[in-house]
Amino acid sequence: MTPKAAIRAEAEALFAAFQAAGAAPVEADILLPAETLLDLYGEDIRARAYVTQDPLRGEMMLRPDFTVPVVQAHMTHGADPARYTYLGEVFRKQDHLGPRASEYLQVGYEVFDRTAPEAADAEVFALFARMLAPLSLRAATGDIGILMAAVRGLNTTPRRKAALLRHIWRPARFRALLDRFSARTPQPASRARLLQLLATDVPGVLIDQSASFIGLRSPAEIAARANALIDDAATAPIAAEEAATLDDLLTLSAPAALALTHLQAIAARMPAIRPAVARFATRLDALAARGIDITTLPFEASHGRTSLEYYDGFVFSFHAADPGLPPVASGGRYDALTAVLGQGKSIPAVGGVIRPGLVAALKGGNP
Amino acid sequence: MSLKIGVPSKGRLMENTFQWFGERGVAMRQTGNGREYSGAVEGIDGVDLVLLSAGEIPRELAAGRIHLGVTGSDLVRDKLADWQAQVAELAPLGFGHADLIIAVPAVWIDVDTLDDLDAAAAAFRAAHGFRLRIATKYHRLVRDFLTTHGVADYQLVDSQGATEGTVKNLTAEAIADITSSGETLRANHLKVLSDGLIHQSQATLFLSRAAVWDAPERAALTLLSSRLGLSVPQL
Numbered sequence: 001m002t003p004k005a006a007i008r009a010e011a012e013a014l015f016a017a018f019q020a021a022g023a024a025p026v027e028a029d030i031l032l033p034a035e036t037l038l039d040l041y042g043e044d045i046r047a048r049a050y051v052t053q054d055p056l057r058g059e060m061m062l063r064p065d066f067t068v069p070v071v072q073a074h075m076t077h078g079a080d081p082a083r084y085t086y087l088g089e090v091f092r093k094q095d096h097l098g099p100r101a102s103e104y105l106q107v108g109y110e111v112f113d114r115t116a117p118e119a120a121d122a123e124v125f126a127l128f129a130r131m132l133a134p135l136s137l138r139a140a141t142g143d144i145g146i147l148m149a150a151v152r153g154l155n156t157t158p159r160r161k162a163a164l165l166r167h168i169w170r171p172a173r174f175r176a177l178l179d180r181f182s183a184r185t186p187q188p189a190s191r192a193r194l195l196q197l198l199a200t201d202v203p204g205v206l207i208d209q210s211a212s213f214i215g216l217r218s219p220a221e222i223a224a225r226a227n228a229l230i231d232d233a234a235t236a237p238i239a240a241e242e243a244a245t246l247d248d249l250l251t252l253s254a255p256a257a258l259a260l261t262h263l264q265a266i267a268a269r270m271p272a273i274r275p276a277v278a279r280f281a282t283r284l285d286a287l288a289a290r291g292i293d294i295t296t297l298p299f300e301a302s303h304g305r306t307s308l309e310y311y312d313g314f315v316f317s318f319h320a321a322d323p324g325l326p327p328v329a330s331g332g333r334y335d336a337l338t339a340v341l342g343q344g345k346s347i348p349a350v351g352g353v354i355r356p357g358l359v360a361a362l363k364g365g366n367p
Numbered sequence: 368m369s370l371k372i373g374v375p376s377k378g379r380l381m382e383n384t385f386q387w388f389g390e391r392g393v394a395m396r397q398t399g400n401g402r403e404y405s406g407a408v409e410g411i412d413g414v415d416l417v418l419l420s421a422g423e424i425p426r427e428l429a430a431g432r433i434h435l436g437v438t439g440s441d442l443v444r445d446k447l448a449d450w451q452a453q454v455a456e457l458a459p460l461g462f463g464h465a466d467l468i469i470a471v472p473a474v475w476i477d478v479d480t481l482d483d484l485d486a487a488a489a490a491f492r493a494a495h496g497f498r499l500r501i502a503t504k505y506h507r508l509v510r511d512f513l514t515t516h517g518v519a520d521y522q523l524v525d526s527q528g529a530t531e532g533t534v535k536n537l538t539a540e541a542i543a544d545i546t547s548s549g550e551t552l553r554a555n556h557l558k559v560l561s562d563g564l565i566h567q568s569q570a571t572l573f574l575s576r577a578a579v580w581d582a583p584e585r586a587a588l589t590l591l592s593s594r595l596g597l598s599v600p601q602l
Contacts (some may be wrong), residue, residue, distance in 0.1 A: 042498070043522055044514050047507075096449045166519065168490060171515025175480065190479035203476065211473035212556045214535045217491055217499075225477040225490060356500055 003363045007105060010363070011087050011356035014131065018085035021127055021351040023109055026084045028069035032057035037068060040310070040340065048184070050091050062091035066108050067310070071349065073122065074112055075342040081113035086352075100326065101357065108331075110351030112338075117348045118279055120334050121314040122286035122334060124350050128318065128329050129292060132354070137318040137328055141256065142303025143311040144168065146276045150249055153272020154236050156181060159228060171305050178246065183237035195233050198226060245269050250303040256284055259299040259320060261306065310337040314350065319363055320329065328356040328362070368579065369415045370587035372408070373427055373436035373555055376418035380570060381461040384437045411594065413587035422446075424573075429453045430469065431577030432569040435591075441467050442570035445508045454573040455600045457592075463570035467505055469563035472534055472541075474555050480562050482518045484541070486518040491540065502526035502539035505565070511542040512565045524578045531555040574600065 019025060035058070037045055049064040063069065066086050074082060085143035087107045094100045109127065111120045129139065150203015151164045160181050167174040179185040197206055213219065249266050252259060265279045284294045304315030313333030320328055339346035374395065375381045385395045394409040395416055403550065417433055424438035425446040437460065447453050471478050478487050488499040499521045503509050506523055513521065524539055531551050533539040545579035546552055552559065578584070580602045592599045 038522065039498070042519050046523075047510055047514070097452045141542055163486065163489075167517060170396070170517035170519065172515075173485065176517070188480050188482070188561070191483075194476060197476075206476045207474055210476050211558075213472075213474050214556045215472045215474075215496070215540055217472070217475065217487070217540055219474075221490065221494060222475055222477055225393050225487060229477060283580075320540075 002357065002364055006364065007357045007360045008072045010360040011105045011107050014356055014359070015085060015087040016232040017131055018107065018109045020111070020126075021083075023085035026070060026073060026086050028061050028063065028066050028073070028086060028088065030089070031060045032069060033057065034061040036072075036341075037061050037064065040068065040337075047095070048092050050093060063089070064092055065090055066106060066353070067110070067337070067351070070108070070110055071334075071338055071341050074110075074347075074349075075338060075345055078112065080279035080347065081111070083112075083305045084108075088208060089334055104355060104357050106353045107356055108351060108353040110349060112347050112349045114348055117313070117333065117335075117350070118283040119286045120350050121283050122290050122292070122365055124314050124331060124352055125287060125314075126181060126290035126292055127315070128331070128352055132318050132329060132359070133327065135320070136360065137320060139298060140303050140317045140319065141297060141299050142301060142305075142315045143276070143280055143299075143313065144304055144311050144315060145247065146273055147305075148279060148312060149276035150246055150270060153270060154238060154246070157232070157235055158233065160235070160238075167187040169305055171302070178238070178243060181238050182240065184243070186259050187233075191229065194226070195229065196229055203227060222302070228340070242270070249273075251265065252299075254299060256287075256294045256296075256297040258283060259301075304332055310334045312336045316352065320358065325358065326355070328358045368414045368583055369449070369579070370435065370584045370591070371415045371417050371433045371578075372415045372425045373438075374406070374418045375421040375435040375437060380421055380437075380463055381418070383570065384460070387462070388458050388595075393591065393594055411587075411590060412464045413583060414591060425450075425454075428573055428575040431575050431579065434575055434578040434580070434588070436573050436575070437570055438573065439463060439465070439568045440571045441465070441505065441508065441566050443571070443573060445505045445567060448507070453577065454575055457572040457574050457597050458595070460570040460572060462570070465547050465568045467508060467543065467545050467565040467568060468559045469501070469509075469541060469543045469556040469565065470531075470552050470559050471544075473553075473558040475558075478560070479517055480560060481513075482496070484560060484563075485518040485520070488518065492520045498522040499541065500524045500539040501543055502530050502533040502562060503543035504530070505543060506547075508565055531557060572597075576602070 034051055050062040052060050054060045071086055088268055089103055090106050091103050094102050111124055113120045131336055147168060151161055154161055163173060163177055187315040203226035207219050245266060254262060260281055267274045267277045288294050289327050311332035311334055315332035316332035329352055333350040335348045338349050374384050388395050393411055395406060397406050399405055406418050408414040408416050419427060421438045422442060424436040428436045429447050443450050443454060449580045478484055491499040501521055502524050504527050509523060526533055530542050530544040533542060569573045588599060
């Protein structure tokens with residue numbers, strides 16, 4: 001075990017380095033209102049965060065990450081543009097008995113800047129890469145923005161696209177939906193039966209016949225979804241070729257410079273991703289200008305899909321050789337989150353965190 | 368020290384447990400006047416009977432205060448995080464069967480699968496401004512199940528009893544609860560999702576990994592398990 005004092009010293013050094021890079025230090029509460037986090041992350045966050053009951057303020061959560069309070073603080077009274085750094089504990093429940101810490105320090109760096117998002121992406125990644133360089137970590141990068149552009153560009157109904165976009169961060173459900181929308185799997189038997197009934201009766205009649213009405217979900221809502229199912233059944237499947245192109249994109253894994261060539265080839269078949277691929281190219285130029293070797297930098301199109309669901313552009317992480325260890329650092333772009341938390345306002349934002357505990361352990365040779 | 372075995376303290380679960388052990392040559396009985404929560408194991412040395420509420424047996428196993436315990440497999444999975452690291456399943460006992468399922472109003476003609484529930488939850492949240500509520504007391508099992516299957520836009524609300532009534536009372540839109548015949552669900556105008564079976568529970572004999580397993584307890588376990596015809600995991 002690395003002594004706590006050594007971890008604290010490492011954290012202070014990282015915190016100072018971020019300030020030297022131009023970031024203003026910010027503080028955040030440890031006890032956060034649970035509702036904001038639950039609305040953002042869904043019920044899953046309960047499995048990962050400590051929830052407690054305050055007799056006056058209701059459900060509270062021990063800070064599971066800094067992003068939400070830092071974004072909220074910026075949206076209420078931040079300068080524009082702004083660079084922030086923070087240092088403090090975060091708290092995560094662990095699923096398994098074992099060495100993973102449930103309380104550890106994070107040091108973070110966040111950039112809120114409207115002018116050149118790809119340059120800001122490169123700035124954050126290059127800064128992290130430089131600070132972590134002595135540890136010889138393996139980097140991983142991805143771009144959720146390209147995936148979202150691909151889904152938005154599919155030749156299908158807005159409803160199907162919305163369903164797929166909603167599950168970008170849940171790969172299993174995304175796959176099930178895509179397979180059904182592209183007729184690779186048949187619809188469930190119960191759906192076929194319902195559609196058969198709806199062919200002769202309107203939803204209202206079936207609802208009246210089925211059972212006593214109970215609950216808050218109104219007959220109008222039930223009928224609306226039944227009608228949506230009728231529409232969906234009449235919709236042509238997503239073309240096999242288009243679905244296959246999306247599969248190619250989802251499984252793309254290559255060094256970044258080579259990935260760009262692949263992405264440009266995919267964009268020829270899927271024009272909707274051209275602007276996102278152009279942004280990817282701009283980012284690679286910006287990374288190269290900052291001394292990152294893009295011919296070896298790993299890129300996976302699906303990287304970041306299983307993390308907390310707010311990244312919607314560039315994503316990255318840095319890993320130690322031991323696959324059992326959590327990432328030493330991770331981050332990405334979360335423009336949409338600022339809109340959700342900004343109550344009407346929004347600003348492009350990118351940032352990341354480092355775990356000084358792991359940095360200290362790796363330096364000390366005892367992770 | 369003797370080996371302590373925790374058994375449900377009343378009702379059918381206790382009777383069935385006594386019968387299961389009795390059929391295998393290990394006689395268990397309540398001592399005292401029948402209302403007193405104390406018991407004895409006969410015909411085998413070094414084994415003590417501890418009568419406990421079935422709901423508390425998982426916690427006692429995790430703490431190592433009992434060496435063996437009989438309780439529902441649903442309770443162990445729900446109450447203990449990383450349950451396989453804390454206890455070992457020695458034998459399913461073949462009674463106390465109940466299914467943990469997800470049920471929705473029967474009037475929801477458009478919902479039969481988790482896929483439907485997920486889509487309904489998204490529309491519900493957009494229409495009502497809050498996440499669709501599922502009433503349950505099995506928080507861990509239900510949340511893990513819904514996470515695995517990629518269902519979003521729901522929230523769990525705690526219900527420790529009469530869970531089937533929560534939908535009619537407008538405190539939840541759906542429920543996750545145990546059922547054996549489905550009678551109560553039907554009486555409350557609910558239906559089970561066709562792929563909404565979370566866990567098939569039955570009374571199960573568990574072993575605590577946290578309990579003290581010195582020579583006397585090991586000897587008692589070896590004797591007991593050979594009598595019961597069970598193989599014992601590595602301790």
